[in-house]
Amino acid sequence: MPLLTDRLQNSYGLEFREVDYRLPSGAALLSGLNLKIARGETLILLGRSGSGKTTTLKLVNRLLEPTAGEILVAGRSNGSWDPIELRRKIGYVIQDAGLFPHWTVERNVGLVPTLEGWPAEKIRARTQEVLSLVGLSPSQFAGRRSSELSGGQRQRVGVARALAADPPILLMDEPFGALDPVTRAGLQKEFRALAMRLQKTIVFVTHDVREALFLGTRIALLETGRLVGIYAPADFLKAREPEARAFAASLETDGGHEEAR
């Protein structure tokens, strides 16, 4: 709906206010999260597995509901948006892309525009536009199935699909996590350029410090459901918090490790 888009364009992107997320068993996956994300920035959620990164991300598009606190999207509590409408305004990219294997690339990419009832001609034009944007030739890839794509191409289609309806916010959950190092480096570079060009508000989950430093305008470090700190990439390696130092240290040993793989 135009209303939501206007609001998103006229205010900052996202805010978490005292957000808790507990499982029904009582285990806290996220506690007391306060976080403001500016419009047009790429905020990295960095942490080990189980630190609450993915939980944080899913709270934004209401795949999960907070047990306490609220998340503001465009200055308004996201609980007051209709979840379906909200999700169509927020691009979502996950590891392995989650493309529909029974649909062609073109149909996958056109998913949200189709759900939103765009005319067929406009969907086709937009699909071709975003496929070119992520570096895939529409004439070559539009008719393929996801089984006919490499991991890197699948991830590109995933990004194209998320961008198709031109959402002001993008959520990305380790989108390049399953790729080989060479493909990943290439996609990271292209994605950084794309992010700068498109000026979307991006929340990007990763456990890879290198990726965090390369892509983030800021890095929010999480440890067992709590926010350790928010850092500019330049400051992250100088941070004194033990968890930040642990990640910085992993960077030093990572070089040999990466080559061994």
Added chain:
Amino acid sequence: MNWYEFLLRNPHEVFARTLEHIGLVGASMAIALAIGLPVGVALVRRAALRRWVLGAANIVQTIPSLALFGFLIPVPWIGGVGASTAIVALSLYALLPILQNTCTGIMEVDPAVVESARGMGMTPRQVLWQVQMPLAAPVMIAGIRVATVISIGVTTIAAAIGAGGLGVFIFRGVAMVNNQVILAGAIPAAFLAIAADLALGFLGRSIARR
């Protein structure tokens, strides 16, 4: 007299019994599908209930078919001697593979695909009809195929309670101690089963290719 001579000499009765047989299988499969598909879909998200329902369907499956036909005869409304009792019993037999494969098929759809469907803003109904069902279809059709083949076999026993079908020849042959008459019922029933299996297999493959 050979079994095929029997078939050639009694074309009208063979034709009528075959139609009866197909009618019994068709009616019971229609009922089993009408119940099994929606219940199977509903059970996907209810793990506790699913165990109970599948367990119950499993127990039904273990009741010898002749006993099940017998049990149903005294039941009011559905019971009695004849086709309606047989159709109820046959539907109960067909239920398990349909329920089971509907549940399994949907649950085995890649969770990443379902999550991205939800995350992109598909309604639960759209996720079910546009993503889960088409991807589960081959497994669901495999269940329907198993149920149909079982049903064609079990239907031969329905003749014992007066429901008709190709089983009539089998029971007549048993009473006459005449193997050729038994074969005159058994062989066409086997051909029906093979034909149904091939047809549903073809349907399954063409859906998977789509």
